[in-house]
Amino acid sequence: MAQKSIAVLTSGGDAPGMNAAVRAVVRAGINKGMRVYGVYRGYNGLLNGDVQEMNLRSVSDIIGFGGTMLYTARSEEFATPAGIKKAADFCRSIDVSGVVVIGGDGSFKGARALTNAGINCIGIPGTIDNDIACSEYTVGFDTAMNTALQMVDRIRDTAQSHDRCSIVEVMGRRCGDIALQTGIATGATAILVPEIPYNIERDVIQRIVNTQKTGKKHFIIVVAEGVGKVAELANYIENRLGIETRATILGHVQRGGSPTLRDRVVASEMGFRAVELLEKNLGNRVVAMKDGKIIDLDINEALDMQRVFDEDLYKIAMTISI
Amino acid sequence: MAQKSIAVLTSGGDAPGMNAAVRAVVRAGINKGMRVYGVYRGYNGLLNGDVQEMNLRSVSDIIGFGGTMLYTARSEEFATPAGIKKAADFCRSIDVSGVVVIGGDGSFKGARALTNAGINCIGIPGTIDNDIACSEYTVGFDTAMNTALQMVDRIRDTAQSHDRCSIVEVMGRRCGDIALQTGIATGATAILVPEIPYNIERDVIQRIVNTQKTGKKHFIIVVAEGVGKVAELANYIENRLGIETRATILGHVQRGGSPTLRDRVVASEMGFRAVELLEKNLGNRVVAMKDGKIIDLDINEALDMQRVFDEDLYKIAMTISI
């Protein structure tokens, strides 16, 4: 029997831990006797033939690096039927029968299209936002939150020294998970997320006032990117309550950095699992975390799922951050 | 109806995140209309009357600090029937009907004894070692592992520059979880844990030799405290393979430091849950993580459980760290 060949690519926004997943795919694949190709710059690499065969040492010492050694990019051409056919043909031309795709929802749709064109694809959720419905956890989430946490801790030092209110915008366009958890972990007086409509008087002003009554003089407000408008909010608070208020947008800092242990370990497990699925000639599946464990599920099912915001955790946050 | 009074203490070895748990207990208790006492230096505080009523601001800005603001200590006196009676009597003297105990297995046994003496106790697993059978996760584990990770990453820099083998002993007397996960996350060529008997030739030497053949010239070996003997191991490797080898014992550094986001959030959830249980006048229960969620269970059941080492994860580690 001919040696099985697989490929691995990273797509969409980069996330810390992607390198750990790539490494696990390469090492697990070679361990199972496969040939493993690294594909550069997302699906583009399959269109341009920009791939390289990896050996065990190709992924040495990358587990600790942020970003992705395979680079990442969006591809307009791949989004077309012709592009998908071209990518599938390229895979066949180098005998690649399976591809591990590390990225977000958009990347998974590409994986489904490519599977349907005859190349088995397995998705691994890799995005800092934790905004993939099928998985409790996405690779990069823990690092991004800990980065946000450390930055808010720094901002708190100066807020406290000046008796100020500091508003911090963290990442998360559709998903408030970074904001919620960072808010809990930094003792934020208010947390605004896209999933829960807010009333500025009730959810911000009143909470500050209540906390003030207990003697607190500095306040942290964590706001998800999807809520935004932090400069306006700062003005509102300053005018309404006479508390000096500053806004900071953390921005891209949250995407980078050496991955935390959790991101390295979960990415390793997910990469290993993805190769097991390709070994069984399965495609159209997504590796995910459910009930704290690594599972896999059908990609259509995965893409149809709706995220559920953790309202219980939000209530805990509102109770103890006072 | 009289106002309910509860107390909170930290016992056994300190762990990052204990402060977050204390804070959640104090804030949730006050939110539910309770009076909350902080007890100093573990069970000793109940024997000496070393307690203080807390208000919302007593726990301000502690969520980011390592260690425990309530201090911790072991108590020989409390371990006696007379000690337990004295502690229970003291609780009654200040109308405390429930106590949240944050600590490890030994602390839980104390909680059981005190519950049986009439004061409802709820245990929260707080120990860096993750060695409590009833819970998938113990407060402090994530911080300790990330500290170990960062230190091994530093050691790797110098191992790589000198083409050396570096052996690193991490914490974990009975439990190899820190070693296992730190080993995966740092790409350790070998991982030795107390749960799995090892053969030095097969599990260390042969793995180094196999990796050498692929071109690698520096090696990390992660060893749990319960396996120990890292200096001997270093000598063995150096003599056997002629590779310069150094051993480092990370030690107490792993116990301290500002808690990671995960430790802050999980500790907050557990503290909140513990107060909910006391609100219902329950005792002899332990808060734990199961299937990634916060649950509670009977303390006897908890203390009877046996830890199960994650052999599947160990196999993944052995496959991809090559």
Next chain:
Amino acid sequence: MAQKSIAVLTSGGDAPGMNAAVRAVVRAGINKGMRVYGVYRGYNGLLNGDVQEMNLRSVSDIIGFGGTMLYTARSEEFATPAGIKKAADFCRSIDVSGVVVIGGDGSFKGARALTNAGINCIGIPGTIDNDIACSEYTVGFDTAMNTALQMVDRIRDTAQSHDRCSIVEVMGRRCGDIALQTGIATGATAILVPEIPYNIERDVIQRIVNTQKTGKKHFIIVVAEGVGKVAELANYIENRLGIETRATILGHVQRGGSPTLRDRVVASEMGFRAVELLEKNLGNRVVAMKDGKIIDLDINEALDMQRVFDEDLYKIAMTISI
């Protein structure tokens, strides 16, 4: 002879290391037999009588904390002759004959006014911007730069993964030192500072193009706050060169955080020196760093000095960041 009494305050923007300076003043003062008062919220504390006598333990364990335990604020009242008289009278009312003022140029002017009103003041340069002409180094500078460095390193991960240009605005309104040194340390392709007029084509575009020719595909541009306009610059680069470009304003994160070793040590030395000067009944002096050593000089001389930007270092930066 009556016991000498002195006071210490922090004024202006907070800076990491201020706590180390406060601690050194308190400890050195007590060691020399003095009574030492902490003054809260800058000069305001002298107007409101918001001071507290410190003992050796009042400053325990603060050396590692960012911000200032004495809080800081600006004071409009103090800036008036009446305010200065009131502050001097208050000092006399509690027998305080000397005050250590930790802050920037504005705070030093207050110190001069207060000295002239009869209370010996000694200035310690405390500001992250390094914008005090009389001193090669200001307390907080090293921490702020290392924070900026770590954040740019994170941003670089994502810039590299996406073949992007990332523009990062760091602090420094009048002084480009943070930008210059952070730019060198992160290998920035271009560095824009307020001290050196720039031509966007020559100093940014041409440098990117030259670097591109050698094969580089991601670029970091570090811009001082005093130059600003990073969003416009990002648009310009993206339109001019077709390279995806993003701008980040680091903001207040740079003010906080646990001080680096250098800030702790220099602040300790400066605090100690300030007390020595008060012991000799000197006022109107500033502690500073010159030729790498701690010195002191007349406050008028200090305030008259002009900062000199290190053009040689800028040239080195431009040579090696290519």
Next chain:
Amino acid sequence: MAQKSIAVLTSGGDAPGMNAAVRAVVRAGINKGMRVYGVYRGYNGLLNGDVQEMNLRSVSDIIGFGGTMLYTARSEEFATPAGIKKAADFCRSIDVSGVVVIGGDGSFKGARALTNAGINCIGIPGTIDNDIACSEYTVGFDTAMNTALQMVDRIRDTAQSHDRCSIVEVMGRRCGDIALQTGIATGATAILVPEIPYNIERDVIQRIVNTQKTGKKHFIIVVAEGVGKVAELANYIENRLGIETRATILGHVQRGGSPTLRDRVVASEMGFRAVELLEKNLGNRVVAMKDGKIIDLDINEALDMQRVFDEDLYKIAMTISI
């Protein structure tokens, strides 16, 4: 005129910032029209011909990495006259007329021997210990101290929670600078360095007792490697004072890690200066820091200098850490 060729190597123990120095040498050399070779594994590379011509991109993105991309090693062969001749002959065979040697005193002696054999060598002080007499600062010192600092800060958390004394051994065989500065920065109750003979009763026990009287219950003792015997010291304190005492040897962790800003900037300046010297066909010189500035001096003069321990700083430490 023929193109000038130079080489760069790292020798002795690795130190964070060595990569920044290598990068500056390569970039400055190429900027001046030179050909620049990287030499692998210290002087061995000159004996084995293990060199590689570098281009501007060879040193891309290394400024943030610990260790040395050129690897380092000790060489017995090079220490012989025959070895030195062989190395010089190799240099001539590839037209290399100058070599930048980054390392410690031992490496400088090699540089002197090689210069005397006809190949101009310039030394750059690269060692974490700051134990090179001719320079106030050695590349790697700041990173090592900040690593030690962060680790002692972690240890302090647990010492404080348990009312313990923690003894921490930091690097420095002959030189107590890391111990002194780390001790100041962490508020160590006692600091033991090889330069100052100590009396355990006066310099440790009495200092602990004095501090205890003021209410302090946890103590940090920082000990330089050259003093050592931390386990014995721990026993002594525990037996003598009844305070639970633990010892930690930080070890090799202090050698690695991403260099701090200071190490990156100073290394860059020193690398640049070394190339300027080779451009002028100078050899037998060492780049150093004096009065906070980068200078160069004769290598014989440099090697004859005696280190002077900063006793004034030690006295400040003893005064304020109480």
